[in-house]
Amino acid sequence: MKLRQLVAAGVMLSSASFANAATSESEFVVEDIRVEGLQRVALGAALTYLPIQVGDELNPFRITQAIRSLYSSTHFERVSILRDGNTLVVRVAERPTISNIIYEGNDDIKDEQLQESLDGNGVRIGEPLDKTVLTSIENGLKDFFYSIGKYNADVTAIVTPLPRNRVDLKLLFEEGDAAEIKQINIVGNKIFTDEELMKDLELQFDTPWWDFLSETRYQQQTLQGDMETLRNHYLDRGYLRFNVNSTQVSMTPEKDGIYIAMNVAEGEQYTISGVELVGDVLGHEEYIEKVLPLTPGELYNQAEVTYTEEFISKYLGRFGYAYPTVTTVPEINDEDKTVKLTLSVDPGKRINVRRINFNGNSVTSDNVLRHNVVQMEGTWLSNGLLESSKNQMSRLTYMENVEFETIRIPGEDDVVDVNFNVKEQPSGSFNAGIGYGDRTKLSLQAGIQQNNFLGTGKQLGLNLSTVSYQRSAQITYNDPYFTIDGISLGGTLGYSEFDGSDFNVIQYNSKRWSVGANIGYPINEFNRINFGLTYANVELYNTGYYEQTEAFYNQFRNNDPESPIDYESYLASISWSRSTLNRGLFPTAGSSQRASFSITTPNSDVNYFKSVLDSKFYFPLSRNQRWSVLARLRLGYGNGYGDINGNEQILPFTENFTAGGADTLRGFENNSVGPRGIQRIPSVSLTGPNGESYPGDPSTDVLNVYQRSQGGNAMALGGVELIVPTPFVDVEMDNTVRTSLFLDVGNVWDTEFNYDKYKDLRINSADGDGLLDYSDWKLYRSSAGISVQWISPMGPMVFSFSRAIKEREGDDAKFFTFNIGQTF
Template identity: 75%
Template sequence: MKCNKLVLAAALVATSSYSMSQTSNEFVVEDIRVEGLQRVALGAALTYLPVQRGDTLNRFRTTQLIRSLYSSTHFEKVELYRDGNVLIVSVAERPTISNIVFEGNDDIKDEQLQESLDSSNIRIGEPLDRTVISSIETGLKDFFYSIGKYNAEVTAIVTPLPRNRVDVKLLFEEGDAAEIRQINIVGNKVFEDDELFKQMELKFDAPWWNFLSETRYQQQTLAGDMEIIESYYKDRGYLQFAITSTQVSMTPEKDGIYVTLNVTEGEQYNVSEIELSGDLLGFEDFISKVLPLKEGDLYNQAEVTFTEEFIANYLGRFGYAYPTVTTIPEINDEDKTVKLTLRVDPGKRIYVRRISFKGNQVTADDVLRQSVVQMEGSWLANRSLETSKAQLSRLTYMESVEFATIRLPGQDDKVDVEFTVKEQASGSFNAGIGYGDATGLSLQAGVQQDNFLGSGKRVGISLNTVSYQKSAQLTYLDPYFTIDGISLGGNIGYSEFDGGDFGLIQYSSKRWSIGANLGYPINEVNRISFGVTYSSVELGANTQPFVQTTRFYEQFADSGDPDAPINYDSITGSVSWTRNTLNRGLFPSDGSSQRASFSTTTPNSEVNFFKLTSDAKWYFPLTRNQRWTVLARLRLGYGNGYGDENGLEQILPFNENFTAGGADTLRGFENNTVGPRGIQLIRSNLITSPSGVPILGNRETNSIALSNRSLGGNAMALGGLELIVPTPFVDSEFDNSVRTSLFYDVGNVWDTEFQYDQYKDLEVVQVSNRGNVIETLPDFGDWKQYRSSAGVSLQWISPMGPMVFSFSRALKEREGDDAKFFTFNIGSTF
C-alpha cells in the first residue's frame, strides 16, 4: 500500500519549506491512525490533535497539528502520512530519564545542580527534551567563568537504554581557578590604593599566613567589592563618587586575571537641611528628634540608608508593613552642601489573617504557636515577627526557622504569615566515658526528651550505676503551663555518691530530694524563676579527718559514737534570672545568654548555707555567614554558711563545694581535680577537742599531709575564649549539627575560709598525686592560683545526643595537678 508523505520532521514549523497546492493536497479526513506510541496512551495523544474526523486537512491545519503535538512535550519526532483519506500520525516519543549522574563537580553541589535541572524540567521519570541540553551546558560553563575557572568544560552524555529510557551524565572538568595577578585603581587621589585594597574581599599577592584572603577571581565578589568601595567614599561625604568603568583582562593561559577600576571621586558634601515629607501618621515630632542624620554633618550614605530603614521599621511596629521611604538629595555645588528630603508613604495598615507552620513533622502547631507573639487578627508588626522567629529558633529541637508574609489576592490590607521550620533531634542519650589515674574508668547514661511526643514538654529520666554514683532521677518541665508563658517543673531523685571515685577526697553520701519550680516571663528575653527543694542527706563517717571536713562533721557528730554517719534535712529556696538573645538553642553563633541564681536553705533547716552562681556566654560573629565566631564564657560561684550550730559558725557543707576540671569546666585537667586538697594534721602528741577536732599545740612537732584528691572550694571563677571555625571536610549545611572550635580555658576553685597563716610554716610530709612532691603548702584561699589550658574541640549532635571530643594541653598548672590530653563525652551541655 502506497502512502503519500505530507510533512517531514524537519518541516514541522510555520516556516516549513514544504509546499503543496490547496486543490491537490486538501482532503477530508475520514479516519486518524497514530503510530509509534509506547508510554503515551492513545486517548491522550488524540487530545493534542486539533483535527477530527470529517475535518478538511490543509496547510494551515497541518502546521497547527504539528505545533500542538510538539507543545505536549511528549514527542521528539512527528511525521504525517496520507493513505487515501486516512491521516496517519507517526511519532517518536521522548525517552524517559532513568538516572541522572554528576561527576567531577567540586564547586557546585549535587543539590544545586539538580535544582538547576529541575527548572528545565529535567528530572528522573520525566521525558528528556534534548534541545535544552546544550543550553544547560552553556549555563553551567557561564557559572564556572563567573568564579574564575575559564578552562572549565561541561559535557552532557545521554546513554540510550532499553524501553526508550536514557541515562543522563553531566561530566565536569573544572580546572583551576584563575588567580588575581593585580588590581589597579585609577583616578583615586583622596585615598591611597592600599587603603582601598583593605576594604576589598578580593586580594592579590597575599602573604601565605593570610589564609582567609580570597585570591581567586569571582565575578560576584568583584561586584560586591565595587559596592564596598562606593560605600566607603559615600560614607565619607563623597556623594558623587562613581566607578566609571571596569576592565578585566586574562592571561593567554587563562590562569591569571588583571582587574582595573576607573573611578571619579568628586568633592565632599555636608548636609545643609533635612526635611520630612509625606504621611508620617502623626509621628513627625518623635521621628525628627531621633533621626540619626543631623544638619551640618558630613554626608554619610550608610546613615541615610539606616535612617530610611529606621523610619520603615518604626512604622512597621504599627502595622504599616510595606512603607516606602525615599531620600531625595538636592545638591548645591557652590557651597558643597546637600539638602535631604525624606519622603514617606506608609501605605495601608496590614492585618494578619492566618498564621501557619510548615516543616514540623513531630512538633504540634499549638506548641510552636506558643512561641509566636504575632497574633492573628491584629496588625502585622515586623518586631513581633522577628521576636517570634528568635523565640522559635531558641527551642532546642529547632534547627532553623524562617518566615514569609503572603499577600492575599484582591485584599491589599491582609496577609498570611507562614513559618517554615526545620526540626532536629529533641532527645538525647546522655552518656560519658573517660579514664583517669584517679578515677579509673567512668561511665554514665540517661535519657532526656526536650519535645516529648511533640508537646514541647521536657521529660528526663536518668538511671546511673557508674563507679562513683548510683542514682535515679525524674525531671519534668512544661514551659507553657499557662497561656501567658508561666512554666512549671519538678524533679524527684535519689543518689548514692562516692567522692573517691569521682576524683575527690574519700567520702560517701546518700541523698534523696523532691522539688518544684515556677518560671515567669518578664519579656521576650528575660525570665525569673522560683523553686523549692526538700532534701535529706546522709554523710558517711569521717574516715579521713581532714581539717576542712572535720569542721563540718563536728556540728552534727554524736560524741558517744563519733564514727557514726551524720544526717541532716534541709529545705532550699531559690530564685534565678535568665536572659537569652541567642539566635539558636543549640550551636548558636550570635547573641548572648546570662543566668544568675541565688539559693539558700531556710532557717528551720538543719544546715544553713547559701550559694550564688552566674553563667554567661557571648557570641561575636566575625563573618556575615557566622561560620567564624568568637565565644566568650564566664562562670562564677560563691557559697558559705550562715548562723551557728552547737556554738560553731556554720560553713558550706563540703559536699556542696564547687569543683573544676573536665569537659564542662577546665579542659586539659582530670575531672574535678582542680582546687583545694584535704589537709591532715600529723603530730606526735595530738591534742583534740571532745568531738575529735585537732587543736594546734606545739608547732615544732606539727606537720601536715595533703590528700591526693581535691576537696573543692566555696568559690569558683572560670572563663574562656573560643574561636569557632568551619569544620574541615564538612559542608556548611551541617554547621548546625557539627562544630569545631579552638579554645582557651582559664579558672580556679578556692576556699575563702582557708586560714593559710595557720599552716604555712608546717612541713608537708606526704607525697602528692602521681608521685609529685609538694614541698610547700599552696595557699588554697588564693584565687590567683589559676590554671589554664588550650586545645581544639569537636562537637557533634549525634542521634544519641551531643558528643564532644577535646584535645587539650595544660598551659598553667600547679603542683599535684592531673593534666589530661584527651576527653570524650556524650550528652554535654553547650
C-alpha cells in the same frame, strides 16, 4: 553540534515534503482519520492536539496548523500528514522517554543543583526528551563554568537509545582547572592606595602560601560583588560622584590566568547641607528626627542613608504598617560640593494578621511553637512582635534556625498571613563523658536527655553513671507549657553512691537519694522566676579525718568516730533567670543571667544556704555574627546558719564548690582547684609505763597536706572567649560546630579556713604539696587555649586544648580534655 542541526533540518524538510504531498491535490473533505506510530501516547490524547475532525474540509493552511499543533504537544519528534483517498493519515514518531539521567565528572556543581536546572527545562526521568533543549542546557552549563574561571571546561550530552523507545541521558563534564588571577589593577585612584582598596575585596592575587583561605580563582559574581564593595568604600566616605567607568577581564593565551583592570573616577567629597523628612510618619516626626544619624555638616555616608531608610521602615512596622516606602532623594550641588537629603515616607496601609502558620517542624507540634509567638492573629502586624517571636523560638534548644515572612492575601491589600519557617535540630542527646586522671583513671558516664519529648516541648531525662568513683541514677521531668500562661512544672528523682577515694576529693563514702518538685512563672518574655523544694537523705561512712570536716562530723557523732552519719534536709530554692540570647544553642548575641538562692528549712538536720550567680554576655564583632566575643562570670557563696544542739552550723563539705574541668577551668584536672584536705598529726613527748602516748607541745605538731580537693564555700570563675569561624567548615554549619579561643580564670576558697592556725607547723606531705592560705580569694588560676564544640547525632561534643597560665603548688594541669554531652 553541526551534525545535530543538519539532522533536525532534515526532519523538518521531510515533514514539509509530506505536507506538500498531502496538499498537492485539490482540497477534500475528511471522511476518516488514522494515526500511525503511537506507542506511549494514547490515541485520544493525540487527537486532542489535532485541530481537525471528520467532516472538516482541508486546505494547505489547516494542514500547516495541524503540524504545528502536534509539535507543540512536545510528545512527537517527527510528524507527517498524508492522504489515503478521503482518509487523513497522521504519521508520527514519538520522542523517546528518559529512563535515567547520569552525571559524570561534575565537581563544582552538585547533582541536586543540576537536577533543578534540568527540571526547569522539563528534562526529568519518565518525561519525553526534547533533544533541541539539550543544546541550550550544554551552553548554559558552559557559561556557568566560564563565569567561575574554567575556560577550558566542556559539557557533552550523550543520548543512548534503549528498547521500547527509551533513552539514557548522560551529562559528561570536563571541568578542567580554574584560571587563577594573576593581577588586579585599580586605575584612576589617587585618594586611596591600591593596598587600602584591595584589602576589602574578596578576589585576591599573589597571596602568600600560608593564606590558603584567600580566593584567587576568578568568579564573575564575586567580581560584581567586589565592584559594589569598592563603590561602597567611596560612598561611605562622602565621594558621592564615584564611579567604576569600566572593567576589563583578559586571559592569558593558555587560558590559565586572568588579568583584571578596574577604571575608577573618584570625584570629590560631599557634605550634607540639610535633611528633610516629608510624607506621613504617623505623628512620630519628633522622635524620628532625634534618632536619625544623618547630620548637616557631616560627610555624606551611604551606609547611614541605607540604615536610616531601614530604621524608619522597621519603626513604622511596629505600628502595623508592614510595607512602607522610604525613599531618599539627594539634591546635589556640585558647586559647593554639598547634598541635601529628602526622606520621603509613605507608610502605606495598616496591615492586619489573618493567620500564623509554621513550616519545617516535622517533630515539634504547632502548639509548642505557638506558645512562643507574641504576635497574635487578628491584630495589627508588628515587626517588633514578630522579631520577639522569632527570638523566643530561636532560644529553644531544639531549633537550629527560625525565619519569618509575611504573605499578602490575593485581593486584600491590608491583610497578610505570617509564615514562620523553622529548621529543627536533634532535641534528644546521648550524654557520655570520658576522661583520664592520675587518680580517677578511666571514667565513663552515660545518659539520655530529650528536650522535646514527642514534639511536646516537654523535657525528660534519664542519666546513669557507673564510673569508678560514683554510681548514680536520676530522672528529670519538666513541662514548660503546664498552663497556657507559660507556668512550668517539673520534678526530679535521684539516687547516688559516691566514693571519694577514687576521685579528686577527700576520702569519704556517701549514699544519697532525693526527690524534688519545682514550678516556674514567666515575668515577661525575657525574665522568669522559679520555686522549688527538694527532700534529700544522705548517709556518710568510711570518712577520713581532715581538719576542715571535723566540725561537721562532731555535731552527729557520739564519741564514736567510726559511726556512719545520717541526716535529712528540706531544701527550698528560688531562682531568677533572664535571657535575650539569639539562639538556644551556640548563641552569638544577647545575654543570659541566672541567680539562685537555696536554704534548708529549720526542721532539717543541717542548716545552710547557698547562692549562685551565672552571667554570660555575647558581643558580635561582625554583621553576620560569625565573629563574636563571650564574657562570662560565675559567683557562688554558701554557709551555715544558726546552731543545732549547741553546734554552730557550717556548710556541709558535700555541698562545697569545686573547680577544674571542661565547664569551669579548662586546663586543670576535674575538681582539683581550690582548698585541699589537711590532717594535723599531734606530736608525742611522753610515753607511759603501759606504752600509752601523751601529746606534746602543739607547736611541734606535723601537718599533712593532700592533693585531694576539699572544695570551698566561695567561688569566682570567669572567662573571655573569641568565637571564630571554624576552618574548613561551611557557614551553614555554624549552628552545629563552634570554635573559640578562650581565657579562663578563677578560684575556689574557704572563708572559714584559719591559715594562722597552721602556717607555722611543719609540713610532712606524701604528695609533696605545701600549705596555701585557702581563705585567700586572690590565689586564682588561669588558662588559655582553643575549644571546638560539635552538636553531633549523639549529643554535644567538646574538644579543648589548653595550657595553664597561672597555677599553684600541687595543681594538676591537663593539656587536652574531651567530653560528650556537655556544653558551656
